[in-house]
Amino acid sequence: MVLPPNVSEADFSAALGEFRSAVGADWVFSSDADVALYRDSYSIYWGEPEERVASAAVAPATVEEVQQVVRIANKYRIPLYPISTGRNLTYGGSAPTLRGSLVVDLKRMNRILAVDEKRHFALVEPGVSYFDLYNHIRERNLEVMLDVPDPGWGSPVGNSLDHGVGYTTAPFRDHFGSHCGMEVVTAEGEIIRTGTGAVPNSDNWQDFHYGAGPTIDGLFAQSNFGIVTKMGFWLMPMPEAYLTGTVTVPRYQDFDPLIHEVSYWEDLGLIGMPDYGSPIGGGFFAPPPAALAALMASGWPSIDALERFVGVEARPAWSVRLHFYGPEETVRANWQAAKRRFSGAIPGAAFQDGEFLRLPIPPEQEPTLPDKPRLGIPSLEVFAMVARNPSTANDPADGHADFFAMIPRKASAVWEAARVMFETYREMDTPAPYNPFSTPINYYSRCFIMAAVVPTWRDPARNSRSRELFARIMDRCAERGWGCYRTAPAFQDQLARTYSFNNNALLRFREKLKDSIDPNGILSPGRYGIWPASMRNTRA
Amino acid sequence: MVDRRSILKLGAAGVAGALVGMPLPVLGAARAGVSGTLFRAVFDGRFEEAVAFAGELRRRGVVTASAGPDLATLWYGDLQARLRRERAPIAGLTDRATLFCLEELARSVGMRVAFRIDHLIDDRGRVEHDPVGPAAILAAARTLPAESGFGREIAVLASRFDWRQRRDAAALKRTGPFSPENKTALVSWAIA
Structure with missing residues (x-):
């Protein structure tokens, strides 16, 4: 023991x-x-x-x-x-x-305390999984849609407290951002309710999140200031329809106007998480096509060289798949409007119609869906999809640790991040799953993510090397001002140190809170770099 | 297109304001012994050995279930409700990803892997068995055929396994969900 x-x-x-x-x-x-x-x-x-x-x-x-x-x-x-x-x-x-x-x-603690299909919220305990909540909604034919992570076996409370994300429109796929009200047991054993939950006899705890005075909900996410025992979430009204369409653009330098236009739709709240891709680049995990590998043999190519390469390949340089939710009339109209705007902004933009589905999805249709989480349906299919591992085909890892560089939504940042990742992997003599056509993830609507997925093993020697690679990636990204939004406990101290403005003033403030709120340091010591005073000098 | 799925490939009537307040079924007693009857046999229908495993257990009266492409259907639609009420042993012959998921899910009902035998099958059909678990399992694994036919024997083994025997942590969380591409990687397992 x-x-x-x-x-x-x-x-x-x-x-x-x-x-x-x-x-x-x-x-x-x-x-x-x-x-x-x-x-x-x-x-x-x-x-x-x-x-x-x-x-x-x-x-x-x-x-x-x-x-x-x-x-x-x-x-x-x-x-x-x-x-x-x-x-x-x-x-x-x-x-x-x-x-x-x-x-x-x-x-x-697995009670679903409320699901309101008219005011569009849920109130749950921490042991409720996305599957539990989804089944509760489906069995009662409630007209609300969940936003779920993938895989969906976690809980809304735990996922949101770890700043987890989903796939639908921006207000909902930021799971902590869509919470409204929480109940917390403090380190001293007292119960707090936030927002209007603090008003005795309130019946709108899940309607208004601020209450009055300073909001403290954020103190309980990625932290160690309390144990959350109830949490409310705003839900999306069940849309009538879901429609997808893909936009492709011909030139390498079309990426920036493509991003700009997608951001227009994203920031209006008219689309779900966009899927960026590159028909020419080979995909995130696949090795680059032979011609691209040859182009990269002598180093990272210039923009001009890449533009010529795209011209020779005669395929679109970039793509993005858009996801529309809403009444049938509006999703169809929005897709038509998107075609008009993209065409006007980017000469040569082309379009491919995608899926059209009426919602809610009948249960018998669910198994045939190619991407359930996009429709708010939790799934574990991702594990069947990953049974074979394309990056270490014959020597598969046992797991992975993920690093997410948070970068601005612009092409130059994506290209720089891909290059930094590529060079960092190469420094470690590790195959780099990045090339000039690598694309970002848009979990958080206002920010791009460049992901690094580092293998983990049951083998200490290989884990040592993975840790070195992971730490180096984090340092290289921090040097360029790119933070990371969450990481494994093994790297949380290092991550906290990258948020170091003004001599780590943010961390020092959190430590003051910790010392006051949890004087014995009993709650999750060290989580996200916040150590209690008794351990601070020896641990962090 | 890059999203969570892609990342994992590398390595994973209104109630209008009223409190529903209905707790989900109470979890199975955490320490109560597991009953001796095999509750489910889980198999992966893509593999002949797994189909043979299921066929033999079906013949012995055990209810079988296909793992399917989304394990959620099996766990949340079938196993979880029963195992929350009362724990009961399940066994399987599947790919590693299925065992990986079921092992993680089983913690919520206080169940764990009792034994596992990894089977690596090369392109000539030769099988390498790698058992972990009680001595009886290790001994039995030595007699498994090094080619086709082991699925049925695993079924017999699972049907005779003494679920009450003391278990240690050796068989827990041996590997992740991933499998090599140059060999077929199957795993026989029991969770109790």
Whole structure:
């Protein structure tokens, strides 16, 4: 058994006894086999002394039991690490940030407290998964659509608190951005409700998120200031229709006006997450086509060389797939309007009509859908799709750690980011899945993401190399002013240091809050670089 | 097109304001013993060995289920509700991705992998078996044929497995969901 830091075996044993009294003996897990279930399947420290493993786990069923768990933890100075479903793989999964923490598994708090199809919101507990909520909505034919991540086995609460994202229109695919109201158990065991939930007898907790005075909801995301036990979410009214269309543009330098035009549609809130691509570039994970590889043999090509290359290839340089949600008349009209605007902005722009679907999707049609998450339907298909791994075909990784460089929505930033990633991989003698036609992800509507996906293994030597690559990517991106929006616990200290303006004033402010809100430092020590005072000098 | 799916390829009547307040089915008792009857046999219909595995268990009265392209259908549409009420052993012969998902999902009902035998099949049909689990499983794996025919024998093994025996963590989370392209990678498993 791994003990919590600075806690004796006798005290830990006594604490486990009190946890059993609080939540029931069946819901305290301390055997090696039970605790092993909480290991992070994608850990980049798998099997090493630094692997973030739990000391034990406890599964409260009510907010009152959560309060008791917190009070016992304070008494014995036991670090807690709350999880909802614990399936945010690549970001730590069910494993704690600090080795020896006690996982607070909120899986039993799985009540769907409200779904309102007229005011378009839901109120749920942390153990509710996207599948649970989706099935609840579908079984009752409620006229609301979820925005789901992919895979969809996580929970709305956990995913949004980790700043997770989905695929529909901007207000909904930012999952934390679409929350409205939360209930939190503080480190001292007190219950707070935010927004209008703080007004006794309020019946619009999920309608108005600000309340009055400073909003504090953000303090509980990617942090360690409280345990969220309820959370409200705004839902999309069920659109009548879904329509897609693809735009292609002929020249390399058409990328910038393409982005500009897509941003127009995005920022008006008229489309879901756009899918950028390049018919000529070979795709994100595939090796570049032979002709492109030859062009890159002597280094990163110039814009002129790339423009000539595109001309010879005689295929469109870039593409983007647009997704429209709404009444049939408007999605069709918007696609027609998009064609007009893209044609006017980019000579040679071409168009391909895509899918048209009436919503909601009948249950019997769901299995045939090529991309369920786009329609708010949670899925695990992604795992079947990835059973074969094209990047390490005959030597597959066991998992991956993801880095997301947040870059401006403009072609020059995409090209620079692709080049920086490419060069960083090459410095490490690692095949680089980037070329001048690499495209960004647009999870967050106002920002592009250039992703780096670093393999993780059950092999310490290979993990060591992956860690070095990951850390180097983060440093190279930080040098150019590109932050990252979330990462695995192994890199959260480094990530926090990249947000270093004015001598790390942001982190120091967070540390002051931590010391005040959680004086014993029991909640998720080290999460996103925020360590309690007792550990600060030795850990961060 | 780049999105989460692409990334993972590298490596993953209104209730109008009223509180519904209906808890989902209570989770199965965390520490209660697992009943001795195999509840489901999960198979991947793309592979002959897996079909043979399912056929043998079906013959022995076990209900079988295809893993299908979206494991969510099996877990959320079938297994979860029953296993939340009462835990019961399940076994399978599938690809690694299916076991990976089921292992992660099974934690929510307090179940874990009891044994696994990875089978790597080369392009000549030769099979390499890599077992992890109780001694009886290790011994039985040594007798598995190094070519076709192991699926049915795994079914017999699963049907005779003593679910009450003490288990350790050795078989847990052995690999991720990915499989090599130059060999067929299957895995036999039991979760209890």
